[in-house]
Structure formats: structure tokens, C-alpha cells
Amino acid sequence: MTESPATGLFRHVGFFYRTAKEYSTTVAAFLGDGVAAGEPAFAAIPDSQLGLVADALGADARRVQFADMAQMGRNPAWIIPRVQAFVGLHSGRHVRYVGEPIWASRSQAELREATRHEALINLAFAGADAEIMCPYNTARLSQAVITDARQTHPLLLSADSGPGTSPEYAGPSGLPSTCSAPLPARPDTTMIHTYRSDLSQVRALVMKGAKEAGLPDDRAGDLVLAVSEVAANTLRHTPSSGTLVIWHDRDEIICEIHDEGVITDPLAGRRRPAPDALGGHGLWLVYQVCDLVELRSDDTGTTVRMHMSIRSPRPLG
């Protein structure tokens, strides 16, 4: 009854902005139009931007749900389940969502994953009655990031050229090469272990590595769970052995598993499984407990790189 004309059409818009004014005006108008139409609206943007948008919205801000993207999307794989929960909560209604998962101080690995997340939005929300706007600060982000955004968004909006379609859009299953090419080479000085059946030993090695890297106990336990789940998939789904590699620097510890398994569903582990499902919790847990997960899979095998920051606190749990 209060639905906008865009009803039934999933829209995923990359919004390129340069100034705070452009940002707050456009984002607030997008959300405000939803509020005026009685639509549920959700904005997950970095904490530093929340005030700008709330001020521009005025009284309407009370009818928008806000989240700090630096927390909610620190691991970009956490975002889709959160937005799916919001869409599910308002099932049958047209919803609006502003998500800004990419900012300039993200690490290269985070940028790869955030770009992958943007691409997977097209797959995860295909057919959903939702309008999604993703702001990109073109004054601060690299040209490479913007080029990828043109591939991951079917629609674009900017102060210069207004709204339009993206000629570079890669389609609902397309992934920019930034986030689908083989992962960057790992350092030479690493701990390498081959396993075939003993996961207890795998867990002990991860715990030892985590302690040496200075990871606090609870987060070491998270990493142990993640690696064990991925290694369990080797035993479950492949006839051969898997390889565990562990390394760390001052900022993070990384555990990488490689095996001959093949994961074909790009959204595997990125959707919350039903609690009573008798499968599908393994990769879900991996994504939930790690700070960042990078997964590459093709006919020759699967590599999963699990990152844990050594210092920063983690928001989930």
C-alpha cells in the first residue's frame, strides 16, 4: 500500500561522491524517500559518517536503523547475513539499505574481500524487493577500487553524470579479477604441515602458532575452530591430504588450508544456515569467527586463507 514504484525490482547502485555535502544530501534523500513511503530503511556506514547522514535526515533519522559499518562489516562476509536478516524481518515489503563497506584505510586483503562482497550482493539479493545503495568516496579511494565498483554495480549514480546503468557491470555471477585471481604469494618463512586424518594435531599447531603470534586465548580458540572446520572438509570431501600453512607479522596471523576439494557455491558459508539444518554450519562458523577469510576454489582445489588481527578487539561473539 505504501510501496514505491520500484517495487519488485532489486536495485544495486554504486554511488560515487567526492564531498561530505554530496554524500549527506544523496544518502539522506535515498533514505528519506524510503521513510516517506513507509519503507523499512537501514544504513550501515562508517561511524564517522553516521552523524552527517543523521543530521541531514533530521526527524526522519529516528525511523532509519543505523549501524557502524567499521564494526558490522569489519569482516565483509558478516554484512550479507545482517542485511538478509533485515530484509527477512520485513518480508513482503520493499526495503532500502545503504551499505558503505569500502573505505581508504582498508588493507589490501580487506579491499579484495569487500569487493567480493559487493559482487556477491547481486547474487544474494537477486529477485529481492530491495534497493541497495553503496557509497564510494572517489576523492580517497584508488582508481582500481572504483573500476571494480563499476563491475560490481549494475547501476551507478554520481554528481557528474547522474543516475545510469554501468556498462562494465559483470553480471550477477561476475567477480572482478581483484577478488577472484589467485591470492598473493605467501612469505617464505612459514610453518607447513600436511594432514590426512589427525585434526587434533592440526588444532594443536594452530594454537601454538596463535600463542606465538600473541593472539589472546579466546581469539586463538576462534582460529582453531575455523581451521579445524576447513580441515574437516578435506577429510569429508577429498580422498587426499590437505596442507596447513601458518605465518604472522606484527598485525595479523594467517592460517591457510589448501586441499583438492572444490567449492562451487560462491555464497557458501555467507548465508546463515537454519539452526536445525544438518549441514552448512562449518563454513558459516569459519566466516563468523575470523576477522577476514579469503577463499579461492577451482577445478584443481580450494585455498582458504583465514586472517586474525593480533591487536584489535573483535565485535562479534
Next chain:
Amino acid sequence: MDLLTTSVATVESDSEPYTLVELAGEADVTNSDALREVLDAEVAKQPRTMIIDLSGLRFMDSSALHVILRANRVMDRQGGVLALASPREPVAKMLRLTAADQLIPVYPSVREATAG
């Protein structure tokens, strides 16, 4: 020594007897079949209440969780109740993140589980 040990007892209580399954060690994909056999055998006896004491469990993965979820389904169908007791933090967290704790009651101790 086995990675996972299980012990089963029927415990007499003030109200009615219940089945107590104690797990200790590490429960993962390498021993989930054995765990399934133990739980299946107990569930088949159709107890009104079955409590799984997790206090001795250092680690649990999703394979073990699926075995427990499966046992819970059958208990439900039989009109019985399955409860989990005293998980250590890593296991408790895993139950939260999978929302299994929304499906199966989790208590801080076996005593509290018996009180319902």
C-alpha cells in the same frame, strides 16, 4: 587414549530418572560416527529427558553439532527433551553462533538442566 570419550548413565532423581551422557576430549569429524552411535542407542530407549554434559569437552566442531541436532530431532519427535549442560566457552560460543542454543536448551550445570 581416545580423542573423545563418552560415558552414559541413567540417573535417579527426585522427579524422574534421566539419561546423562558425559562427553570429554575433542569431538570432531574423525569421531562423529562413534558419537552418533552412542547417542542413537540412548535416544532409541526413548528417555523423557536426556542431558549431555559438555564440561569435559575441550573442542567441538560442526560435525559433532550435527550429530547432536539430529538426536534432538528424534527426541522431539518422541516427545522427549534434550538439554546441554556446562559447555566451556569455545563450545558455548559455537552453540551461539550457529543458533543451536535457540533450538536446544543450554544450562550452566547438569543440576540446573534437571531442574529445567
